[in-house]
Amino acid sequence: MGHKDHIDKSFDIVIVGAGSAGCVLANRLTADPNVRVLLLEAGEWDRDPMIGLPVGIVHMTANNLYRWSDVSEPDPGLGGRRNDIPHGRVIGGGSSINYMAHTRGHPATYDAWADEGAPGWCYKDVLPYFKQCEAWDGGENAWRGGAGELGALTPPIDDPIAPAWFDAIRSLGYPISQDHNGDQPEGFGVLQYTIKGGRRSSSAKAFLHPVLGRPNLTVLTGAMATKVLFEGRRAIGVEYVRSGAREQVYSRRTVLCLGAINTPHLLMLSGVGPADHLQSMGISPIIDLPVGKNLQDHLAFPMMWKRKQPSPFQKSLRFDKAAVNMLRAVLLRSGPSSRLPGVIIGFIKSQQNLSMPDLQLYLQMPPPYADTWFPGIKRRYQDCLVTRTQLVGQRSRGEILLKSADPADRPRVFYNSLSAPQDIQALREGFKQTWAIVNAPELDAFRGEPVMPVGALSTDSEIDAFIRANASQQFHPASTCPMGSDDDAVVDPDLNVRGLEGLSVVDASVMPTLVPANPNVPIMMMAAKAAAMWQGVETAAGLSAAAETIAEARVPA
Known part of the structure; x- marks a missing residue:
């Protein structure tokens, strides 16, 4: 169903962004044949053989292919220089254009997440999902997975x-x-790499392509989301532009997986963010949340x-x-x-x-x-x-702001390095x-x-x-919609946007602090864990009853 041009207007779940997280979610959530999922991606299919060939990264980087090519505002800490911020615009997202480093980050990072307001995310809680996703060439052990989808090669x-x-x-x-x-x-x-069988093991190749035949999965490329649709404080779907036409699709749950630049951008365009800033852009706030704050990178x-x-x-x-x-x-x-x-x-x-x-x-x-x-x-x-x-232990914090209320205008990125x-x-x-x-x-x-x-x-x-x-930032933006339990958090520990219904976020933006490693594999882990937390949420029992079930089942760190 990945090539379907005329789609239904209503789904159980709409996933916006087919990157490292979105492809994993599409895989895990459609394992239930009763859950109908639409996966929207602004880029196109990952058919270019240079994406699959590990050395093809040189060609893609040199020609600036398959990416949003954002540039930061002048950075005073770096002599006023601007940072390039390439991030994926293709099926597979960043996992289709990165240098394939396979790293998880220190276990103490996840323990700190739990201690500082995200119970359920300590290392013992996330380790099963790292293992579940992984096919390490060293084989299964207490720490590593051997039978998962994602390659882990020690060259x-x-x-x-x-x-x-x-x-x-x-x-x-x-x-x-x-x-x-x-x-x-x-x-x-x-350094280990996300390579398997001589090919890049992107989230698309590992998780999405094997399940494209599922009748309850629809993938739409060339579809740029422009707004989350709301009735009051409940998200009811997404507006997107495809081939110049503006379309709307409706869902019981909307999940943003656009990354730490595009997720806060879409939220703010939709009225979710700092109220004063949104009003200055001519946008009526739906809820006042610190979206776009807390930007971190390496x-x-x-x-x-x-x-x-x-x-x-x-x-x-x-x-x-x-x-x-x-x-x-x-x-x-x-x-x-x-x-x-x-x-x-x-x-x-x-x-x-x-x-x-x-x-x-x-x-x-x-x-x-x-x-x-x-x-x-x-x-x-x-x-x-x-x-x-x-x-990888950065203390400096940046911010993402809207340039205007026009979705075609890229956001402004302030790193505040050093x-x-x-x-x-x-x-x-x-x-x-x-x-x-x-x-x-x-x-x-x-x-x-x-x-x-x-x-x-x-x-x-x-x-x-x-x-x-x-010095330059290393294309690992994160933490602009952090999860937590206080007023500095944008999403709760179940990755649902605080104060709203039917809207969730799963990508690097929800990391309370950026993992001290290359973030691609941790993002996939987070998506696998989110799918497990939400399993059964989209049944006829409805979202609210299922949310109570998740809360009861979760084991505190």
């Missing part, structure tokens, strides 16, 4: 520098983790050193080898193009008294300008040792720790002269200036 690191990296890490006293998503969330180890900066000998990855990009590797990936689902290069990541603390890591270090990344080359035709690029130092003094302090310490690792004697045989920065920075003020000049 080989065939670069001869890898042992030297780990020797340097050990020499400085850092722990080594065999599995960051298992019982060793701290220390350095190999701020990071790169560092580079020339590499003395070319890496295997650079050699694999010689044009003739790259062409062969692409054919292997397409025809045999094997070879370097069927996966991404192995990357070492570390979750570490900027201060030892912290309860969990606030920094994520990426080591041994390809240079951002890596490209195919061929002798005598196109010179090969300067190979480098590349690191990225990322803040407005909390703890953030520059943590990144400064991250700079020092990264510098120490790369300059360890164990890497002498591989490390050439520094490129970025061009030499050692001797004072804190020099380091801070480097960070402010080179």
Whole structure:
């Protein structure tokens, strides 16, 4: 039913946004044949083979494909620079265009969610849903799932520098983790990817495509939602534009899965948000809620050193080898193009008294300008040792505001990067720790002269200036509609919008604090958990009776 052009006007559930959360919800909720679901997506189908091929991310990024290309307001903390904010506009959403990092975040994050107003979301409560969704190549254990839909691949690191990296890490006293998503969330180890069978394991490929034959599921692409429809304080459906025509569809429950930029945008356009701001835009408020506040993202900066000998990855990009590797990936689902290069990541603390890591270090990344080359035709690029130092315990908070009441106008995004003094302090310490690792004697045989920065920075003020000049947000916006139990929350712990009926949100916007890791997999977990909480809600018993059942069944953290 994914290609149906003439749809019914009434459904049990309308899911707005076919991204990381929306595809999982469509899968889980339509498992009940009596629940009729419409999935709306502003983008188109994920048919491009470059989406499925892991190395296709380079092509898609270079050509800005399948994404909303938002840009932040000038950021005073970053010298007035603007941040690009690409997020998915295609079936699969961000999971179709991201770099496929498979990370969950430290268990203490979820425990903090529960302690601070979201009972039912501590790590012991969410772990079953991580496992349920997952097909880890390491197999099922107490921490990991082996029979789920979503791939989790631990790639080989065939670069001869890898042992030297780990020797340097050990020499400085850092722990080594065999599995960051298992019982060793701290220390350095190999980054896992959402790849399965030589293909990107997006939420669309893993969860949506296998169930498109269900008669109770309808998918509509090219449909941009413009307003949530209300009768009083009950959401009754969605208005959307498709092929230039304005349409309306009605539902018993409307679920927004548009992400931390587009979900608050649609809510505010619909009269759900800060009353003063909505009135200033000429919108009559339905309810006054702090929608768009509390914006969080991960701020990071790169560092580079020339590499003395070319890496295997650079050699694999010689044009003739790259062409062969692409054919292997397409025809045999094997070879370097069927996966991404192995990357070492570390979750570490900027201060030892912290309860969990606030920094994520990426080591041994390809240079951002890596490209195919061929002798005598196109010179090969300067190979480098590349690191990225990322803040995952950010204290700074931004905000999303409407530009106007016109849905075609993109929202204004204010990051306020480094407005909390703890953030520059943590990144400064991250700079020092990264510098120490790369300059360890164990890497002498591989490390050439520094490129970025061009030499050692001797004072804190020099380091801070480097960070402010080179840091950027990492396309992980979150927490603009946080769940909780107080007036700062937009949704309750059951992910229903506070003070309204029939309206829920499931995406990164509901995270009380952004997970200290790449958020794609946690978003899918949240969707699987939401579907389980709501199971039976859309039956003839009605929404209110089912909400009472959920409240009784939930186990407090």
